[in-house]
Structures are given as C-alpha cells and as structure tokens.
Amino acid sequence: MTPGKLSTYLKNGAIWGFILLELIFFTVAGQFLSLSENAFMDAGNMLLLFKQSAPIGIIAMGMTIVMVNGNIDLSVGATYALSAVVLLDAMTWPVFGGLGDWVIPVACLLAVLTGTVLGAINGLIVWKTGVDAFIVTLGAMLGYRGLVFMYNGEQPTSHLNWTLVDFAEAQFLGLHTATWVLLLVTAAIWFLMNKTVHGRNAHAIGDNREAAVNAGIRVGPHMMINFMIIGALAALSAVVFYAETGSVNPNDGELYELWVITAVVLGGTKLSGGAGSIISTFGGVLAIQLLRKGLAHIGADTSTVNLVIGLILIAVLLLDRQLNVKGKEALKI
C-alpha cells in the first residue's frame, strides 16, 4: 500500500472517526455533566438527531455537487425562504380552492419549481456571463431575500394544513418523514454523481476545466443542471421543514449557507472542485448536528457551539493540508 493510499483512507474515514469520537465523548461527559436523566445515545434522541439534520443535510447534498463542479452557492438560504413562502401561500390561493387536500402536492411542486427556477437563474448567469459563482450567488443571496420581503412585506407567511403536518410528523419504520427525505436525497445524489454521465462530467469539470473542455464536455449545461439541483433541494428542504411548522418569517434561512458549507467542508469536499463524496457530506451533516446536540446535552450554551464549530472547521483544514502534503512530497518545489 502506498502512502498516498493510506492518506486517502484516512481522509475518507476521518469524518466517521470524528463522529465516533463525538459519540464517545458526549456519552461519557454526559454521565457527569448532563442535567437530564436520559443517556445521550438514547434511541429517541438519535432519531431526533436525524430529523433535525434534514433541513441542512438536504441542501448540503446539493452544495456538494455544486462544489465538486468548482462553484459555490451562497443563495441557498434565501432560496429556502422564498420556496417556503410559495409553499405556504400557494395552499391558500383561490385557484386551488376546489382541490381539497390535493392542494398539498400541488403546493409542494410549486415550491420545488420555485427553487429550481431560482437555481436556474444563478446557473444561467454563471454560464452566460462568466462571472464567478461566488459573486453571482452573493448577489442572488441579497436579491432573492429582497423577493421574499417583496412577496409579503415584513409579515410572516403562515398557513397550517393539518394533513400536511400529520404527514410531516409521521414515522415509517421508526424514521420521521424528514429523515426519509434526507436518506432518499442522499441516495439519489450519490447515484447521480457516481453512476451517471452527468456526475462523471461534473467531476471532470471541477478537476480540470480545460481538460474537460478539450475532451468535448459542455461545461455550461452541467453547471446549470447542478445549480438547478441545489435550488430544487433548497426548496425541498423548505417543504420538509415548513410542512410541520407552517409559518415562515422573511428572515428565515439566513446563515444557512454558512452551516451548509461548513458541513460539506467537514465532509472533505474541496472548494477548488473535482473532489467530494456524498457519503462524507452525510457524515459532515451528522457530525455538526451531533456537536450541537451533544454540547447542549452537557449544558454548554450557543456560544460554545459556535466557537467549537469554527475551530473544528479550521482544524479540519489543517489536517487535510497535512495529509495532502504527505502524498505530494515529490512534487513540492
């Protein structure tokens, strides 16, 4: 086994090792520090963990493929909010008055369509103008947020549909609806990135754009498809979350982009593109949620959570750099 291979194994396994470490730490520390009687590894607690991971996790899958492509999307939080507004508002539109409960799938579809269109706008601008995705989506983050406000002013948009709430709170084989959606999305995106031509091309473009162009891959459409996917996923995430709560504030979803990017980077995806694993992103999402829950379990407040997550992100970067340098020693100037 070459040293390069060892570092690859270390990198791919690192996130799961980290999760294991978190579990052990919080279980042990919880014995001494926790105020609650329940053990941290309690089954109900873990099920809740999956459910709470879903909103960030679903978007993180989209972010992984956008980042593999060498792009980034900062507008997901605003897309999430706008889709949520469409979802809740559409259920009250008189046009759908005669549909009864059939309004639910229609509203969900409309919400996902909204997200897809917003993503397509980003993708089209990145493709046609050649402006860096960071700038395009930074602008869109403001612009889409503005649209959210324009839709309903500074008022929250609320509509509770009890059939939808029941569906969101339902459990199938012990797992909540949100968890199922997260798992299905993970599986679908994994399939897309590993088993289809689109996935292979997306990797190639992120790895070496010039080589990809020379190989006859059309860069633009692939980038745009990825932006549409992340838009649709941000909307799906909103559907999953707001189905249950039924009320969205115009500021909802702010800073989501930061949480999502943190999860994806923890999972080992490179900002420079070309490398990234859906399964590791799933690990990154779980690791963050575990950290938040665990710290809350042992009585730490939000300040510690923020501090720890920030420092861990930097530590991961350091570790990653060390591992990468080892494999490339011969190439160093």
Added chain:
Amino acid sequence: MATLTKKDIGGFLARQGILLAFALFMIGFTLANGRFLDPDNVMGVIRSSAILGVMALGVTFVVISGNLDLSVGSMMSFSTIVVLDLHDKLGPALAIPAMFAMTLALGAFIGFLVGYLRLNSLIVTLGMLSAIHGLTLTWSGGKNMDIADKAGTWFDVFGRGEVLGIPVPILMFLLLAVTLGTALAKTPFGRKIYAVGGNGTAATFSGIPRARVVFSCYLVSAFCVATAGLLQASRSMGSQNTVGQGLELEVLAAVILGGASLMGGSGTIFKTVIGVLILGFIQNGLLLVGLPFYVQYVVTWVIIILAVWLDIAAKRGRLWSPIA
C-alpha cells in the same frame, strides 16, 4: 489613428461603467426627489455608510492580496461589545487600545493561518466568523452591552462628534481612506500586495515575502474592523451581540462593486469608496422615492452582477462568456 471604434467606446463604458451608473443613479433620484442632493441628506448618507466603508477599506487589502475575509462582520460585533464592556471597567482611555489589541490579535491569528500556513481563506474566515461570534457571546454572556453612565463620558465623540461641522465618522473614514489609499498606491508595501494577489508564485520567485504580505493585509483589515467597532459603539453607546452580523457580505458587495477582482491583484481604495457610496446612495434614494427598504436588495443584486459582468466583458473583449 484617433478614430473612435465601437470597441473603444465599449471598453470605455465597461471601464468607467461604475462611475457612469453612479452618475445616472444620482441624476435619476435627484429628478425623482429634490431633497436627494440636499447637503444634509448627502452628509447623512456618507455618515451612515462610514462604518461599512471603513470595513470595506480593510477588506480591499485582503481581496487584492487574493484572499477573502468573511469574518469582519462578527469581528466587528466582537470589538463593539468588548469596547463597551471595558469602557465601564477600565475607562475609555484604556478600553480603546485594549480593544484594538484584541481585534488585531484575532486578525493576526487569521493572517497566520492564511499567510504562513496557506490555508484556504474562505474556509478559515468562515470558521472564524462562527468562532468569533462564540467569543463575543461568551464575553457578553449573551446579554446586550450598555454604557452605564452615558452622559458622563467623552466616549461618544467618535460616533456623534463633529469637527468643523463634519461628523467624526466621516472624517475617520476619509482619513483612513487617504492613508490606506496612499499606502496601497504609492508604497513598496502596496505594490507587493498587488504582486502577491496577481501572481503569488511569481511574487515568491521575485523575493517578495508572500506570507508576510498576506499576514499584514489581515492586520490592516482587523485594524479597520476595530475602528468600525469603535465608531459603532460610540454612536450607539450600547449594542447587541449581533450588531455586525451579515455585514461581511455587504462589505464584500461594496468591494466587488468597486471593481476589485476576487482572483486578487486588482482593485483600488478609491473604487471601493465609490462602491460603498453607491450602495449607500441607492439605499437612501430608494427610501426617499418611497420604496420599502428591501427593494434595495434586489437592486443591489442586479447592479453587482452587471458591474462585474461589464468589467470582465471589457477584459475579454466580448460580452458573452466563452463557456460552451
């Protein structure tokens, strides 16, 4: 041949487009509302842009060196909270230098990670955004910070004072802009920053200490953030923990609007100041015309993308990207 070709005109439009757009905006808003160019209104706009502007000056340095700084917003909250807290404990004369020292230490830490360890600046500053927010919350215990004796202190002079009829925030913004602008344009230090941002490898081979240059840029940024925190604290004499939240992206928007490339190596302090003023006047103009505040978000979105698009279109000589 002194004939103007279509390309020349296009190039001129693209190069000076941001100034032209600014001029058009000003004319449009003035026609729509006569009070727009009122000296009081103009002064008010510049004054309320000063805090964002001061931060943008520092971020310009970082961006020219080819890096990003997403931590300035939460760092600004930190310095605001710290100086307010220390004001009551140490008195203003000690609190201000202590706050500057602490903010600079944070900047030095980021500079060390990005400059010397060569870690990706986007992720490092993203991590620091979260970590510094945690620090701020720990410091304040999650509570709002207020100066107890608001009447008996000279601390409000930075945010509310006036010299010769000009508000102090504007003076400090101008002073910093001139100083940093000169440092960037006229000194060897400034040239090194452009060299490092333009082509880091080439800079290293010409003997420019890349790590040290990047490190200094983050120090400059931290200094500006500390100044912004001082202005904010002094103006409001009390603050929430999240006062700077989200400012990092507004600052970046101003810097990009000014024409600094995120790839590094281009941008000037003057253009950043223009970028800051454009954002400020758009915000003000839309409010004066009677539109709600959130319309500016959508307008900013369109303007940022148009500005950057025109800029790169002029550089590559064609409007649409060559991406297949």
